[in-house]
Amino acid sequence: HVQLVESGGGSVQAGGTVRLSCRASGDTKWAYCMGWHRATPGKELEGVASVSPDGTPTYSESVKGRFTISKDNDNDILFLDMNNLLPEDTGIYVCAAAFVSGCSPDTLLQNRGAGWNGRGTQVTVS
Numbered sequence: 001h002v003q004l005v006e007s008g009g010g011s012v013q014a015g016g017t018v019r020l021s022c023r024a025s026g027d028t029k030w031a032y033c034m035g036w037h038r039a040t041p042g043k044e045l046e047g048v049a050s051v052s053p054d055g056t057p058t059y060s061e062s063v064k065g066r067f068t069i070s071k072d073n074d075n076d077i078l079f080l081d082m083n084n085l086l087p088e089d090t091g092i093y094v095c096a097a098a099f100v101s102g103c104s105p106d107t108l109l110q111n112r113g114a115g116w117n118g119r120g121t122q123v124t125v126s
Contacts, residue, residue, distance in 0.1 A: 002026035002116040004095040009121030022078040022095030033103030040091035047105030085125045092120040
């Protein structure tokens, strides 16, 4: 079982930067594919970034080159550094973990019902 708690959301102007954190706890948590989904009004839930157990990051096309996902294994924290933010990045960002074959934002999203999810943190870009 894995517990995930997000922090770091807020309001920012377009072009700005936000860092999201997800504190993870539980057994063997870094054995999971982990990442971030976002829920945007009027759109389907979207997987934006993931990191595999061996540390390989993967990004959706909409955030590639602007967002960076990373893990602090010593402190059990997953980060999402969001740069050059756009108004369309506005949404609730949810930290997620699951056992999947082929870790990616899409496979993590597809398996969200079988994995673990945080409650989310709001990011508003204006």
